[in-house]
Amino acid sequence: MTQPSQKALVPFVSVDQMMRLIHHIGIEDMLRGLADRIEADFRRWPLFDKTPRVASHSDVGVIELMPTSDGDVYGFKYVNGHPGNTKGGLQTVTAFGLLSDVATGYPVLFSEMTILTALRTAATSALVARVLAPASSRVMAMIGNGAQSEFQSLAMKAVVGIDEVRLFDTDPAATEKCAKNLEGHGLRIVRCKTAEDAIMGAQIITTCTADKQYATILTDNMVGAGVHINAIGGDCPGKTELAPAILSRADIFVEYPEQTRIEGEIQQMAADHPVTEFWEVLTGAATGRTDARQITLFDSVGFAIEDFSALCYVRDAIKGTDFFTPLDMLADPDDPRDLFGMVQRAG
Ligand code: NAD
Numbered sequence: 001m002t003q004p005s006q007k008a009l010v011p012f013v014s015v016d017q018m019m020r021l022i023h024h025i026g027i028e029d030m031l032r033g034l035a036d037r038i039e040a041d042f043r044r045w046p047l048f049d050k051t052p053r054v055a056s057h058s059d060v061g062v063i064e065l066m067p068t069s070d071g072d073v074y075g076f077k078y079v080n081g082h083p084g085n086t087k088g089g090l091q092t093v094t095a096f097g098l099l100s101d102v103a104t105g106y107p108v109l110f111s112e113m114t115i116l117t118a119l120r121t122a123a124t125s126a127l128v129a130r131v132l133a134p135a136s137s138r139v140m141a142m143i144g145n146g147a148q149s150e151f152q153s154l155a156m157k158a159v160v161g162i163d164e165v166r167l168f169d170t171d172p173a174a175t176e177k178c179a180k181n182l183e184g185h186g187l188r189i190v191r192c193k194t195a196e197d198a199i200m201g202a203q204i205i206t207t208c209t210a211d212k213q214y215a216t217i218l219t220d221n222m223v224g225a226g227v228h229i230n231a232i233g234g235d236c237p238g239k240t241e242l243a244p245a246i247l248s249r250a251d252i253f254v255e256y257p258e259q260t261r262i263e264g265e266i267q268q269m270a271a272d273h274p275v276t277e278f279w280e281v282l283t284g285a286a287t288g289r290t291d292a293r294q295i296t297l298f299d300s301v302g303f304a305i306e307d308f309s310a311l312c313y314v315r316d317a318i319k320g321t322d323f324f325t326p327l328d329m330l331a332d333p334d335d336p337r338d339l340f341g342m343v344q345r346a347g
Pocket of ligand 1: 092
């Protein structure tokens with residue numbers, strides 16, 4: 001009987017295996033490693049195929065595909081965003097992804113990406129803050145204490161060197177969960193009753209809330225000179241977090257403008273509102289922070305290259321480990337033209 005040949009088995013990293021991998025590497029080392037991998041790929045940005053993600057919207061959320069390729073390796077992520085999900089005990093964001101070999105089109109990795117998305121989003125935020133936030137940044141306000149919040153906090157500690165995180169969420173239970181989870185990780189944790197309280201003394205302000213509307217998590221008078229804003233939650237048409245007046249005062253840095261103008265905070269601004277592509281700051285083609293009073297804003301929406309980098313990191317990290325399962329997901333008969341024969345013989 002013709003069996004699928006060994007070469008067609010695809011390494012699959014399950015949720016359980018991803019969690020074991022994180023413990024094996026150590027979460028802060030993994031966040032640093034992901035930030036370095038994303039930085040390396042951002043530095044070769046022009047090499048990649050780029051397209052705004054393909055989104056299917058509904059009244060309650062969005063389901064998206066995020067593809068890219070560097071010419072040798074192709075990757076995509078499936079991801080959803082459903083702000084109402086948590087009320088029913090479900091995650092707002094879930095994801096999985098795949099890498100394949102451009103030369104053959106054969107998949108080389110299949111992986112859970114719900115946890116990996118939280119890690120790569122946090123690593124990207126921290127990479128950007130390492131470059132744009134004031135060099136003296138030690139305190140971060142974390143507004144929105146849901147699924148992403150601990151990852152964001154630990155990445156800012158591991159990559160930027162913050163030592164205090166000031167938590168605020170409209171749901172005190174979320175703040176309590178985040179504070180408890182962060183205990184023992186070497187951060188001073190301050191629970192705050194308002195967003196205004198959370199941003200007191202913070203050099204970095206992260207907004208990471210979920211609501212499918214034009215929300216105003218930060219008003220103009222809340223944002224003082226010299227801060228870095230890491231705006232994570234506004235990542236969909238009709239879903240923003242910042243008052244437009246803040247965008248007018250800030251220098252705005254984005255991943256891929258064609259996607260961010262559809263999904264990011266800047267959907268509230270004119271189509272030609274000036275923005276800087278962050279990869280150009282890394283290569284020296286554009287300037288980042290130029291003075292201490294400047295407000296820098298990372299209008300994060302999440303771009304396919306970050307997922308590609310994260311999947312490549314995992315592909316390399318699982319080599320020589322048992323943190324994956326070989327998956328029989330490709331029909332690959334010994335005689336490539338005898339697909340039907342293989343099916344028939346299986347009977
Ligand atoms: P989540 O639902 O787990 O947490 C969101 C939290 O925000 C909740 O605890 C909620 O109570 C709180 N919140 C809602 N409105 C608030 C307000 N006005 N003030 C303070 N807190 C408020 O969601 P999550 O998985 O943590 O994701 C957060 C957001 O980040 C989502 O909108 C998601 O789409 C987005 N996201 C962006 C990226 C990216 O790359 N930019 C990646 C992942 C997730």
